[in-house]
Amino acid sequence: MSTKRSAEPSPESIARSDRRRLAAEEGARALADVEKQGVEVRKNMARLREAREAKEAADEALRLTLPAPTLKKRSRKPPR
Numbered sequence: 001m002s003t004k005r006s007a008e009p010s011p012e013s014i015a016r017s018d019r020r021r022l023a024a025e026e027g028a029r030a031l032a033d034v035e036k037q038g039v040e041v042r043k044n045m046a047r048l049r050e051a052r053e054a055k056e057a058a059d060e061a062l063r064l065t066l067p068a069p070t071l072k073k074r075s076r077k078p079p080r
Contacts, residue, residue: 009017
């Protein structure tokens with residue numbers, strides 16, 4: 001029961017190798033897309049962080065320039 005391997009690949013093995021090659025290419029493309037999206041998300045987060053910090057600094061500077069609000073005393077309700 002010895003089987004000889006033919007020098008020519010079978011159509012099934014050609015199809016299998018094509019599927020594997022396509023899957024590897026798709027996987028590489030998907031990983032590149034994910035990495036690209038990650039970079040874009042981190043850039044956007046940094047931009048938003050800078051905008052938030054600038055707004056907080058401006059709000060703090062405005063708060064320091066305005067006079068402190070005076071608290072009003074609560075009036076007591078007259079007894080019935």
